Amino acid sequence: MGWQRGAYWLATLGLMQSIGCSDAEVDANSSLAAAGSDAGSDSSGVNGAGSDTAAAADAARDPDAAAADDALDAASPDTSPDAGADSGPEAGPDAATDANQDSSADAATGADSASDAVTEACPGCLFSQPPPAGHPGAVGPYKLKPAEQIGYNTGILDGYKDMLVLRPEAAGVFPTVLFLPGKQLADGGGFPAKLGYPYRAWLEQIASHGYVVALIRVEKGLLDADHQRMASDAWSAYKVLTDKITMAHPDKVALVGHSMGAKVALLAAVKTLADDPGGTLPDPAAVLVYSVSNEPPPIGEFQNALGEVKKIPATAKTFFTFATGNNDETAPWNTQGKANAAALYDALATERKQLLVLHGTGKGDPNPPTTPELHDDHAAPLSISGKPGSAADFAMETSYLDALDWYGFWKWTVGALQWHWSGGDPKWAYGDQRLHGGNLPNGAGTLSHQLFAQKWTQLPAP
Numbered sequence: 001m002g003w004q005r006g007a008y009w010l011a012t013l014g015l016m017q018s019i020g021c022s023d024a025e026v027d028a029n030s031s032l033a034a035a036g037s038d039a040g041s042d043s044s045g046v047n048g049a050g051s052d053t054a055a056a057a058d059a060a061r062d063p064d065a066a067a068a069d070d071a072l073d074a075a076s077p078d079t080s081p082d083a084g085a086d087s088g089p090e091a092g093p094d095a096a097t098d099a100n101q102d103s104s105a106d107a108a109t110g111a112d113s114a115s116d117a118v119t120e121a122c123p124g125c126l127f128s129q130p131p132p133a134g135h136p137g138a139v140g141p142y143k144l145k146p147a148e149q150i151g152y153n154t155g156i157l158d159g160y161k162d163m164l165v166l167r168p169e170a171a172g173v174f175p176t177v178l179f180l181p182g183k184q185l186a187d188g189g190g191f192p193a194k195l196g197y198p199y200r201a202w203l204e205q206i207a208s209h210g211y212v213v214a215l216i217r218v219e220k221g222l223l224d225a226d227h228q229r230m231a232s233d234a235w236s237a238y239k240v241l242t243d244k245i246t247m248a249h250p251d252k253v254a255l256v257g258h259s260m261g262a263k264v265a266l267l268a269a270v271k272t273l274a275d276d277p278g279g280t281l282p283d284p285a286a287v288l289v290y291s292v293s294n295e296p297p298p299i300g301e302f303q304n305a306l307g308e309v310k311k312i313p314a315t316a317k318t319f320f321t322f323a324t325g326n327n328d329e330t331a332p333w334n335t336q337g338k339a340n341a342a343a344l345y346d347a348l349a350t351e352r353k354q355l356l357v358l359h360g361t362g363k364g365d366p367n368p369p370t371t372p373e374l375h376d377d378h379a380a381p382l383s384i385s386g387k388p389g390s391a392a393d394f395a396m397e398t399s400y401l402d403a404l405d406w407y408g409f410w411k412w413t414v415g416a417l418q419w420h421w422s423g424g425d426p427k428w429a430y431g432d433q434r435l436h437g438g439n440l441p442n443g444a445g446t447l448s449h450q451l452f453a454q455k456w457t458q459l460p461a462p
Helices: 005-011 024-028 031-041 052-061 065-075 197-207 227-244 260-273 305-309 341-347 403-422
Strands: 148-151 162-166 174-180 212-216 248-258 286-290 319-325 353-358 436-440 445-448 450-454
Touching: 148 227, 162 197, 162 227, 174 197, 174 227, 174 260, 174 403, 197 212, 197 403, 212 227, 212 248, 227 248, 227 260, 248 260, 248 403, 260 286, 260 305, 286 403, 305 341, 319 341, 319 403, 341 353, 353 403, 403 436, 403 445
Parallel strands: 174 212, 174 248, 248 286, 286 319, 319 353
Antiparallel strands: 148 162, 162 212, 353 450, 436 445
16 A cells, blocks of 8 residues: 555654655656646546547657557457466466365355356446456456465564465466565454455456466565565565476566555566666566555655666566556555656656556546445555455555456456466457446446556557
8 A cells, every 4th residue: 555644643653744755856757647637537538448538648648649549459359358268378288167266255256157258348247246257357267276375584584574375276387476565455354464365356366367376575564665675575585486386487477566566566677677687587578557656655765666667678578557546545646746657657668558547436437326336546456345454454445346346457467467478368458448347237337447648559469
């Protein structure tokens, strides 16, 4: 989660500070944030296959951007990805085809009873149920092994270093997904705390499609703000993971993060794409950055990621996806002077990048109203209903397992991973359908999001 003041006032016995971003570099290098503040909130033109608002924002930034969606649409077939293609390219022949049975949140319970039709919408789905087979948000074909908690600690003071590993119950070698959680969100669920609890259903969903997924704890404690060390910890965990879990592919790697973890994922990408001349670390195929928080801490030095991401060369082959809720008040994505999603997107030299904005169904949102309301706040990437059950409760909005979970961040994550490694359809992550949230229950209409900005003009082969 972000560095929201309320939690830290409580944690530090009333120590209050007025936090501001004094780095002049934010304003100097945030042309997207400055130019886009109105476009991000004025979403009357949003629709499932792209929006006038998004097109105008792209055209204002890049003369080639107006043609981006046309090129992507031409490269994307009209059919949804086949569930049968969800297995990893090196998966064993005995892979299970049943729905994942190891979900602590029982997120998969609605999948078997739902329609098996391969559609890009989910008619009749309840907000708490995953889409049917064939949709990128659906449960994949693999059962999972029991979750395993592995330490990557090297010293007596490194007790915080552990990770939750989820993997298919199948023979073979599978791509590796390193997930970095938000601040104080590595665990939760009350006492005793459960590692990975706030994201568990999401991570199991990803693993069920044929991936080894590791949620990595990189935070020492509440006041830990050393994000550069956390990024190094992520790669230390990767080395232990690929050594101990032989089915984790050491070269096929993706970095995924939420909030503080999204910032750490970016810094981890810098460490391999810009700071690893010997090539000892793998270059990630994709970096998926959700609700990124690059906010100054109330105590300690601000390690601004803005200058760091500029080190990533324009020739990098990695695809970067920034996605954020439009009403994220913890880490506002397009506020001038805030070096969060829009500013970080703008600082990246590579053209393999896009910025997606999630829209809910509340007051002022472009989507039809629903009951319950679907949220587009900082908690949208969580896969729980209620509070995380950790120190994050003081600052994090209440989380809802709703259609924004199934049709937003989860869809983009699985869609990206499938295209990079399993021959999936690119439109779910990089094409026109990345905006399509699916049909709302009871014929209320279509849930749609927004492509705010995108640089590439054609879709390179993975």
